[in-house]
Structure formats: C-alpha cells, structure tokens
Amino acid sequence: MMADLAARGETPEILFWVGCAGAFDDRYKRVTRAFVRILEHVGVNYAVLGMEESCTGDPAKRAGNEFLFQMQAMQNITTLNGYGIKKVVTACPHCFNTIKNEYPALGGEYEVIHHSTFLQQLINEGKVKAEGGESFKGRRITFHDSCYLGRANNIYEAPRAVLEVLDADLLEMKRCKTNGLCCGAGGAQMWKEPEPGKKDINVERAEEALATLDGDADVLLNLQGVESTAPVLPAGSNRGGSVIAVACPFCMTMMADGVKNKERESDVQVFDLAELIASAEGLNA
C-alpha cells in the first residue's frame, strides 16, 4: 500500500494502477492478482494506492462528461503527485491512455506503461521465462487488440511479443492490429445497452476469433471491413483448449460474453496476458 510506504518514507519504483475493473470486477480481479504475483515473483519494488485510487474518469470523458472527467483527473493527480509518483504501470488500456495522454495537460506527468509492455520488458530482461508452469505448446492462441492500446497508442507488438514466449500456435485474426475490430465496450458502451442493430459487436468479434481458432474459411471470407483475401488457414480443426488472449478488462468481459453467446466456453477460454504468463511461470496460487 502506497500510504504505508509513504509513512516509512519510501518511494516505490513503480505504482501499479489497479483500475476499477481490476479492483471490483470478479473476473478481472484474477488478472490483478496474476499480475501482482508476477511483480512479487520478479521482486519489483511496487505499490498500489488501494482505497486512495479513484476512477481515472475515462468513461465519463468518452461519454462527453468532461466536467466529471476533470474532477476525477484532478483528484487522482493530487494523490499521485502527493506521493511523488514517477512511473505508473496498469493493466487497463483505458486507464493507461487517460493517464498517459490526458493527465499531463492537467498537471499529471508520469511515465505510464501498460502491463503488456512491462511484461515484454521482464521477458527481455530474462526475469520472466515462462517456464516451470503450464505448457501452452501446440495450443492455439489468438490475440484481440484493444483499441486503446492499439490504434489509440500504437502498441501492437508488445502483447504479441509476450505471447511469443508461450511457444503456442499464435493465430492472427483477419481484422487485427490497425484493422482490429473493437470488442464493443469502448466509449462508455460498457455501461449501456447497445443501440438497436442486427448484432452485438462482441458477438461479431467472438465469431471472428472462434473462426480464426477453428480455421473456419466460410466465416473468415465473409468478414466485413477488410479486403476479402483468402485467409491463411491452420492445418486441422480446433483441437480444444484454445485461448483468446486480451489485454483489457472490457475486452475480457465482451469476448467472454461473446464466447458464451456462441456456446463455446467448453473449449475456448479468454485470458489476459498476465494470467497466461503467470500460469506458464507456475505462479498460480
């Protein structure tokens, strides 16, 4: 806890910004714990704000409530500056984007790192080897780009580099990287019902992810929003135990719901990068 550290007159190397989903969402709390276990495992000097953390204001800002956003931002900046924080790491691309890009204009200047980049650094430094735990060899993994990581901040390679270390069969969806399709939760959609339409966005995306893992050419050829070239198909059909990897709490919820909607929870799971790494490193408590 940051307050305890400060009481002892210490400053942590990094502040782990947990985020509201990481703190309250039951599914995403597991990601928070996995990431913390990695931090503990490699012996990083870190702290969390605990109850002093408050919403970054991202959903308010995307929904047009600039006033509420700035109230939240100022409050958080006061807290962070009060502790003399220099470096912030977070597992949430929305918190990441907001603190990195929108806090500086309001007086909050920090080095902000998304956990995908942080994990990539740990791997590069040899601190995380993805050994001693579960093996992902031969399993199919496809990574779903988060808009606020990818297009918003041009982070496409870090999450892929993290997955590389698992030695799994990494498959790219046709709509990936700059062409990645949103999970449907951004821009405050997470907190409202979608407008009337013919399909939910997360179902559209889950269908693409599942077709990628299954090698379902019919679905892949008919995808909208990309040039209709023939997809590169993996040999054989889905062997089960496939993973849709995400790096965002909202993507996690949306993709998991999408998989459930297609009744595929039995053979396809949705995991965050931190969970996969913790698992491969044998850090599941």
Next chain:
Amino acid sequence: MHNDYISAPTSNLPFPVHFSFQNIIFLLVAVAGFGLFAWQAQKIRANILVGRDRDMSGNVNERLWKTLLVAFGQQKMFKRLTPAFLHLIVYVGFIVINIEVIEILIDGIFGTHRVLGFMGPLYSALTGTNEVLGALVVLAVAAFWWRRNGSVVRRFTGPEMRAWPRMDANVILYIEVILMVALFTMNAADLKLHQLEGKALPGAFPISSLLTGLFPDSVTALHVLERVGWWAHIVGILLFLNYLPSSKHFHIIMAFPNVYFSRLMPQGKFSNVDSITHEVKAMMDPTYQVPTPPVSEGAEAAPTSFGAKDVNDLAWTNLLNAYSCTECGRCTSVCPANLTGKLLSPRKIIMDTRDRMEEKYNSPLIFNPNLYGKEAKHDPQEQLDKENHTLLRGYVTPEELWACTTCNACVEACPVNINPLESIIEMRRFLVLEESAAPNSLNVMFSNIENNGAPWAFSPSDRFNWADELYVTDKAGATA
C-alpha cells in the same frame, strides 16, 4: 476560320505565333473559369473559418513529411490494394496530364501550337506518357464505374448515399472519360493532319497513332476535329474545376491541406476543455485565479457553450475535414457499430457537416446537399426553422452518437486523415453538458463515479479486497 498554324513562322520566336480572335475568346474563357473557381473557393474558405479557433501551427517538418506520405504518397490507400492501384493511375494521370494544361494555356493565349515541342525528346516523353496514362485512366475509370454501379463494393451503398452523392460519383467518372476522349481526339486529328501534309509533329503518340484510322481523310475535317478536341479538353477542365466545390471530388485539392493540418497526437488523446479546467481548479482551490485570456480587438466573446450543437461549434479543422471527404466509405465499412447494423455511419457525420455548412452559410455553385434538405425545402415550416435545423438533431441524431465505441477505426481508415471521432465527441459533450441528455444508464455511471469513484456501484472501501485472495487458488486459473 482556317487556322494556318502549320505555315512558316511570322515572328522571330522559335515557334509560330498567330494571335487571333480565337485567342481573345480563350483568354476570356480562362479568366472566367479561374475567376469563378477563386470566387467559389473563397466562399468555402469562409465556411471553414466559421469553426472554432484551434492552433495547428508549428511542427512544420513533421506535417510536411506526413503530407508527403499520406497525401502525395497515398500511403493509407494501400491498405486495400485493388482500389489503391486504380486510384494511383487516375491520380498520377491527373498530375502528369495537367502538365500539358500549361502548354494549352500558352498555346491558347499566344496562338502558338504545341509550344513545348521545342523540348524534343523531353516533349516526346511527356506526350507519350500522357497518352499511355490517358488510356490507363479510361480503363481505371471503367473499373471504378463497375465497382460502384455493379454492386461490387458494399461501402458505396448506405442510407447517406442518396441520389446526389450517387450521381456525383458517376458524373466525375463521366467527365474524366470525356476529358480523355477530348485529349485523344486532339492528338489523333493533329497527328493525321501532319501525316497527310507530310510534316512531322513533335511528340510521341503511342495511343493516338493507333486511332488515326478512325479519323476522316479530309484536312478541313481534321482541322475542325483537332480544334474541337483542344477546346473540349481545356473548357472541360475549367468546367470540372468549377464543379469541384459542389462535389466530393473537391478532395483532389482539399486532401493536401487536410492531411497537413491533421492531428499529430496519439489517436487516443481527446481534447481538453480549458474552460472546464479553470472551473474545476477554482472549485478545488478557492484562491485559484482564472487567467483572463488576452482579448484581441474585435475578437468575439469566448464560446459560452460546451461541445457542439451546430457546425460553428466545431473546430475549423473538423470543417476542413468535411470538404476533404470523397465519400469512399472506408470509415463506415470498418465502424463496429455500423458493421453490426447500428445507425451510426462516420461518413454520414462528415457529409452532414458539409451539408449543414452549406445550408447555414455559403453554398457553392451547384448547391445540392445530400438531399436531406430536399424535403425541408418543400416544407415552409422547416424553411422557417432553418436556424433550428442544427447539425445535432437537425442532421445527426443522438442515437447515432451514442452508438460510437470511440475505437478510432474510422480515423485509422481514412486515406486523407479525416477524424469523425472528434466531431462525435463534441456533440456528445453538448448532449451531456448542455442538455443533460445522456442515456439513463450513462447517468447512473456518472453518479457512480461521483459517489463511489468507480463507474459501478461498489463501495470505495472494497477497492482493496482483491488482495485478500492473492494467494488463494483462483478456481478457474489459467489451466484449461
């Protein structure tokens, strides 16, 4: 009126000059053509400057580099290869063939004929390239026509692609073919004329030389055809130039300033509203002094409302966006909301912005706003309410705005760096901050953040509970 330009030179210039009545007419036509365009361009400039001020100065090198890559280099077009190649042909054709317009202007004003002919091999290279490009342009345009009218490309359809935008797109293709036919008529007739008279024509004509067989053997008829081709080409170009401000084809000019003035920040960074910053700071610190902005003489009062209700509430760059759009629909084709059947179409937001500007402020020569306003013109009540027919609600409905996931796919897809997301967010700000008109569920989210510091209804005191089970086995850990 026999044009005897093949006769011996009558001046000391290295090329024959025959100033005649035709040249005076030409000069008048050219001045009228360019003058009318300048007048129209001025109107559009005034429309764009209606937008809110936004400082886009500085970073000249970075901006020029981006303009070179994205606008001149067509970088973003190459995300989709087929249209990229077709477009590249027409784009290069447009630029190279227009070098010949310089010659046409000189010939037209001074009564010379193929004045650049003295350049010899260089002239042959230019005319030869023009001919090949001209033929390729005709083929590319044919392919474009088929893609658009043969139901080949889905993004060319959609509710905003009503009668006028659909017609506009085809008119552009037809004009391009007419211009090319005029070019070949001029060249082929000229070539045959010289062949009949046993003289050499400067330049190389790989395509026209194949066409001479189609032309009559009469010298008089060939003279007439050459002149018809020449006049049709240049008058066609001048008419096309004056059609541009009323058309999506205006992008051939506006794409360049639009890319130059496009954002350099990360796409995820949304603008900060300074007036709100002062308000919030004053709330948190009663001693905070709101800085008084330097008021220049004759400056209008600072905007009093938050967000955008009408076009003049948007930044001038957002309005520049609207004049740079060629309605290709790449934005809409990648929009997750649109893909799944929601009302939102980023292209429509941009087209609506332009239509509203031309309804409220200046309109170009052929004012034909996307036919949304057509019904309005027949309804006297609507006519009266023109002032109330604002961009928000008059054109763009809240349902469209609330469907946006702010995923930036549209921004990424636009080949000329148009940013529909900025306009969407500005209108959301107006809905929330001025009208408190957010959907109910979002109001619940707002009050959760206000009361609990989280968008969900959890107690702030539970924020650290995740740590309780840090080393308790997660039942569904990452083990499949």
